[in-house]
Amino acid sequence: MSRLLAFAAAIGLSACTAAAVPEPQTATPLAAQDAPLGAGEDWDNPGGDWAESRFSRLETINRANVSRLGLAWEYDLGTARVQEATPVVIDGVMYTSGNLGRVYALNAATGEELWTFTPELDMQVNRSACCDQANRGVAVSDGKVMVGALDGMLYALNAETGAIEWSVDTVVDHTRGYTSTGAPEVAGDIVVIGNGGSEYDARGYVTAYRIADGRQAWRFYTVPRDPATGPQEHPELDAALETWSEETRWDIGGGGTAWDAITYDPQFDQVIVGTGNGGPYPQAIRSPGGGDNLYLNSLVALDRETGRMNWHFQETPQDNWDLTATQPMTLTTMEIGGEQRPVILHTPKNGFFFVVDRETGFAHAANPIVRTNWASGFDVASQSFTMTMEDSDYSQGPKIVYPASPGARNWYPAAFDPTRNTYFAQVLDMGNLLFLPGPIDNVERQEKFLNAGAAIIFTSDLEAAAETLPPPLRAAVQAEDSWQWVLDQPYSSQLRAMDPLTGETKWAVDGLGWQDRFGVLATQSGLVFHGNSAGTVTARDADTGEVLWSIETGSTIMAAPMTYMVDGVQYVAVQTGWGGGGWGFVPRYAAAYDKGNANRILVFRLDGGQVAIPEDLPPLQPAPEPPAQYADATPEMIAAGSALFTANCSICHSNQPRAPLPDLRRMNRGVHAGFQQIVRGGLFVSRGMPHFADRLSEEDVKAIHAWLISVQGPLRERDLQLQAEGLPLDTQSLTILSNY
Template sequence: MACRSSGGPATAGGGGAVKKLATLALALAATQLAANPPSIQGAGATWTNPGGDAGKTHYSRLDQITPANASRLGLAWSAELGTGRGMEATPVMVDGVLYVSGVAGRAYAFDAATGRPLWAFEPEVDMQLNRTACCDMVNRGLAVADGKVMVAALDGWMYALDAKTGKLVWKADFIENRAKGDNSTGAPEVAGDVVIIGMAGAEYDVRGYVTALDLKTGKLRWRWHVVPRDPAKGPQERPELEAALKTWDPNSRWDIGGGGAPWDALNYDPETGLILVGTGNGGPYATSKRSPAGGDNLYLGSVVALDPKTGAMRWHYQETPGDNWDFTSTAPMILTRMTVDGAERPVILHAPKNGFLYVIDRQSGKLLRANPIARVNWAKGIDSATGRPILDAEAADYTTGPKIVFPGTPGARNWFPAAYSPKTGLYYGSVLDIGNLIFMTPGQKPLKARALNNDAALIFTQDLAEAVGTFPAPMAAQIRALPAFADAVKNPGKAQMRAIDPLTGKTVWAVDTGGWQDRGGVMVTASGLLVHGNVAGQLVVRDAATGRSLKAIDTGSSIMAAPMTYRIGKVQYVAVTAGWGGGGYPYIPRYGAAYNRVNANRLLVFKLDGRARLVKPPLLPPLTVAPEPPAQAANVTPEVIARGASLFFGNCAICHANRPRSITPDLRRMAPATHEAFRQIVLDGLYVPAGMPRWNDILSPQDADAIHAYLIDLQVQTRKDELAKQKAGKPLDGPALTILSNY
């Protein structure tokens, strides 16, 4: 088959030889699959990768902890990890050792039964890369193989550590071009004798790729790019990229890179011998900005199957052709076997951001099912014959004016792992029903190196009613006239924990969670338990058949990561990392544990009749009125403040939420010393050791002064409002508008 520019599956094209190789590879995969019994059956006593088993099903065959005794669950041991940002990694347990990764690529090893620390590793990270990590300095896991622990640091270095001692065996730089905004937040995946890692940064100026390193030495083995390179630079690196080039405008924004960063969703399939990769969103967001003549823009928003020995593509399925909405396909995939249309099939279960749950044959890439699991208005459905979405341009094409799009850019599903139980045949996970208003400014923008280039403004539907009142009257009227406006204001959205039939998309049961940010990872067990954390700080154990809560342990720490379970001797343990950040970064919702307590990153381990004392992190001091800022400089005009606001929302707002409780400082509450050092902080990197990068390559001194003027003005207004609230006896932390933009 030749590679096609459709949403349907295809094998690599580019000539007769490639066609024959691809056909032979698929035939060989089918023979291997028939000759070997299924190896994707759930985790047993060990938990060998962040997803538990080879299929990353987050399903455990252990059954000591049951619905009947789950109420006896208590703390076995805990460990402080010494950081205070987002924790998204699920631990790995091999040979009695519990390994876990943390902020920016730290790694830790503990005795899995006692919690005794064995070793800890902290990479030397270039914190300047924090500027291009759109969603916190998180890390989603490590890999254990060949006596080594592999962990990728935020700045794109892979570290191979001795599993027993934590000492460095090798390290390798897997970033292709350090002048760009590439960074790393994902977990590596071992496939035979290579370790494979993706990268992040599609909102910035990157051309996405995955890299394979030699497991023993760290030497580069191959690299596969998601999008073609500028054809003016010569032939493409691979034949499938020559085919992909036909789906891009020749005059695309090659300088920006195209996006497609595969920052998560790597699965090695031992049954087919393929490495499966979920690819990222386009950059800039709008197809009209990225590829003005349109096109499917392969291989954005796709699942691709690669040969782990060479990196050659064997098939692809594009879930969001011509991605226009930041609909990454990087949500974790689950590999399993299901009976579909009367035959047992090896399948991928995948629910990316775009609102559909897909069932895909993992031998061929053929689409078997696709059903919506949240509000979707960008497409009317998926054509089962072609595999392509049936677009609704009138509802969701914001290139002609503001539109309210469902799902929103946070995605119906995202990085937070789901689980699949072969016993129930159900898919379990958090589902987010939320949209956002999207609009952009006209015309192409110049490239901003290592900075946001998405060229879109986003307002979540939770903020829509408030936001419209702040817009100029003509624009407000235009937005209120949108067909989706009334529903978006009436039903702005929520998060639910759900059990879903993957073949129909129908919800079997659903439980509302605390708010749209409350969407953590899950684990399911053979004994019928569903375990997850929440933003309020509880580890929740549910009956997987009904969703009924059986036990909720108040830990005092917001929990987003997926739990895992393992057995040492006759004792079953449940472990989870705790810490707010990542997907909801930097805003901490009022119902979150991290809103009232120190956001201390911890590893928490539980067992039946656990007796260890569960100590909650310390309470934060009460909120006080914003301090009085310095007077504005004599040359500050309303125009300067407006320019500062535009620069702030285009460069700073993605990290600085400007709310009373946030992982990053609330810049409406700057102390006098911070005001005095503002230029040094923003331009010279005074706070780089604390994670605040320098901006002198993008912002001029005049730009920094304009941002400062805007923040002084904002602090004046905040202080005035909070003094009035204090006088009236109202809380100081009322709602605040969230706008993420890049002009």
Template structure:
């Protein structure tokens, strides 16, 4: 049997993939074992966290108020649990009937007693590690969903798995995407009307986006909603896709089109409308995707779907003809607010493009929009048409000139969840203040592996010039922004040295909780942003916290573990934007908690000891282009790596051409996630990449030696 066959068999049979702890047998019998249903999620039991956004409106607001600005100083660590994977941790835990359920990297799921941290069970779907090449941004997973007495998780390799909530054993498993293609699943499922709804990622790799609904009891497919049209004439398409087809040009289907729904969803039970956030095009550069024209529906859009049937209701496109990776997959939240003296049912989103949108969620009409960070690709939003007022230079493929876009491709706000406090009326946004160079590439061609984005990533790499690196790091920051969605104004801000800080939680006690890239977990006053409490987590935190209550005591829980795209791709800014380490843990706090973390392990960094750089400038330049195209998304911009994957500049393999070929060409380390690239590069081309890394290692070794010499005290004269 193949490894793929063994994995599926294990997932279906529940043999070996589930570790059931002795605690299951000794679990307190007094704990209720109620089912999770629509009524329970809608009611939003204050002491529990039943869905990834707590309730269907995804506000991520807990009404618990035991912890306040006056009592927050008593908060301490109650317990922690080390995780068995040193990759990024992005999941929001669930707390149901006294148990905490959390997914971790590689789509594993774990259950703990929420009072004590005692492990209950662990499930490993055994995702083949070579799947990592298909994931743009680490082997992450953002959470599980609950319905009845089951949990549901999407796996990186494209399965949707139903687990028994009390034992962790698989009940059913379905493959929800073409596993021969380049799509993955990292997002949390949502469940409405007894249907489990899941999307996928992969727009940078040639995927076509859709969401699918499956019967929670049986795993049978109920409906599928595509976000971009198929090849003309190849399918019998509904009217909404026929309308979309008129906005696409050329052979767009050959690269999939994109439009993947990899994260945000929300649901209004009264309207029975499911709202999904749709991603970027494939490739980014519209010149290669759609002849440089057309709105390309439904890319970068918020789309409302009738949840029972999967039928189209309405859409609003935030970035027509997107060419900057300005997805609308960012957190969607619903609220009932008063605007101009009358109640409105609104949908709010702060997508990547830098504008905060308030829509009427009954019909998709724009109510207001204003930029929440500096924006240079557009001057505003036309309130009559709802379209951005673009600056001409932003369409880089038309001007043929580089465009330094602000915000950049990582977005003014990425996947990290916002929170809404109905008491203050403020939305709390984890913002990134980071630009990105979009450089046209007239010679670009699609490839089977690597980032297929249609721009010149090699020329965008950071040079080995300290002044340039320092200036880029200084200009690349982050912020926690408290935003008034009615007035469309910032009320307060907490500034961070670097971007990629954690998701948000707001509570009824007037507190806002957030982790940072620098390894601090903190509580702020919701009214004015004062920092009231903090905890040194030893690692960056990018996931969002939750709050729950047991025995009359309020708890705060968060997954810690540095990871995601910023920990991988922009390697030159790692030291300034956050710690270059991952210590993956579940952290749980309560008033009076006295637990402590063990000392962090030493961070050993191999020396820069490369062989001499002997290749010609032409060979090195060619290797740099290939590195940027096929290697940089995991091994860092300009080969400056973090600690999630090996820093190639410091690897002994660059000294050994045969070993390099065995790994990069032959795939000797595919079981570690490093596949071979023989399908896109010849052996001689792979050798140019080695010479590029050698050159970069020598450049940075010289910089290290110069800095060491400059820092050394002058010799004392006799």
């Protein structure tokens, strides 16, 4: 199996059902909800306005003059890793976050640096970060800028100076693989934050802290705990417990982490949380005997003052597939059945477009927007899915499941234009092959490490990869009814304009590839802004999708743009940087492949200038001569080293020439000499390379090293041959990867 496929095999899938509809509450109208949808001169949270619509009412930049946009200023973030945050601008000051939870405060008109903050953390936390060192933004309130660091610390910084006002450890159990990557959410006098880690050994929860001093206000767990350890922490878990089997693997954690998508609803004074997938992915391991497994993959509405649940709606029941509900949501009001209803617009991983009532949790609509075969549809009357487990339950054999674990939608934000009733979002139509890598009755918890329990190969690679599978597995895969879907269309990646209630596409444009993912901004002036992996920032006509303006930046863009106004001048800003899920595999169409991963903030205005394009990376040089192979190395030892590398190293070290982290097939003699000290001794922990002394013995590390030596020699020979032929050396990288 290729290293790309081996990495994919380490990460996985998610689940969905509807709640009983509670009695309607009495609405509590607050000032924020009385404001029109959309941001004005300020952009006061990563989503822009109270509804987090990513929609701006500003119209200075419009269809008539957008072609005049140019660079106003840029700011070097000083890093070369993932950038997923959308800046916040309040009263002429821009606040934003970078990887690990760094924070930057800048003059929003000039880019002048006012202050920066870098959290102190043990880089060993990288071992528990499935999807890079991402951070999706800050929250600003009461003169404080709040950010979650990767290690789970929540900081409140003085907005004027950047000094720490207070900090709190949000992690309840440091023996488990918790991280924090999402933006905190302000809800009145509290700030709410969740954690990641469902792929590891975590049990999900969200916590509310007092903004004034950081004191904990309440905590809500999203899955029950082992009932043998005592009563559940709150009564909602007693009800959830009935949806888990008696044989549940409570020791692994259960999953359900809320790593993004926490939104405050001021109309009903509630915090709406999107929860994550189960851990491990296969329900046959996690909860043998079935059950909906609440509150996995759900929208959960919590009372702001008490943290008690108002309602829940499970978007993917009987989770097997990593189809999380943690994707960004938008709040709005919509006419349904002749009545104006307060609703949530939500497009989670599972391939359906949901319109859910904010007052009751009732799903008014749930329409598929991609191919799905875990469920064939949703019945509004009964509030239930028609599950198709015969097509998607891989506990008894391999299945090709749609959509894939990257999701029809993921963390990259959509935008909703209420004046056009149009939802703009990047949509991925792709599946993956799922199968169990071993027996389900012999699964041990891996402490603070991946506990996915499923092997995955994306359909973008499946036709070619099928030929490398063992014959019985290959035959089973090609016998699947959904195999024809793979042959007809391995994937589709599009920016779409959609009708929320029907899910129908008004217009669509193709992306560069399945890894081309990006957030979106919409404006009242009829514009849609987005970047792409190749480094192009584009403005489109909101009604047609026509390109009205574009500019090349030379930097890969995934984060959503935003817009604001200072002293009568409208600006459009976006952060640049490749990373996130699958971050070690940089596609050839990404600017990061040829030009490196320049992390910048780029800000545009009318009649601005040109963007400085980074220089191309230097040509790849032949792999160094490897040291002599160990005298006692055997084929069995080298094969064991290959398997250990796949299980422990490949999630970060893709061994791709242009990957963010070193290609270990190209180590120099010094790194070879210190290999044990680096892997087990923690020699490079300060540089982000965690130690593996608790997981790998000296013999294990020696086997990995022997395997790397065994592939470096042939790679060097091939490099030298390509060099002699005048060909670039990375032309052979994917072929070599597929032969691992």
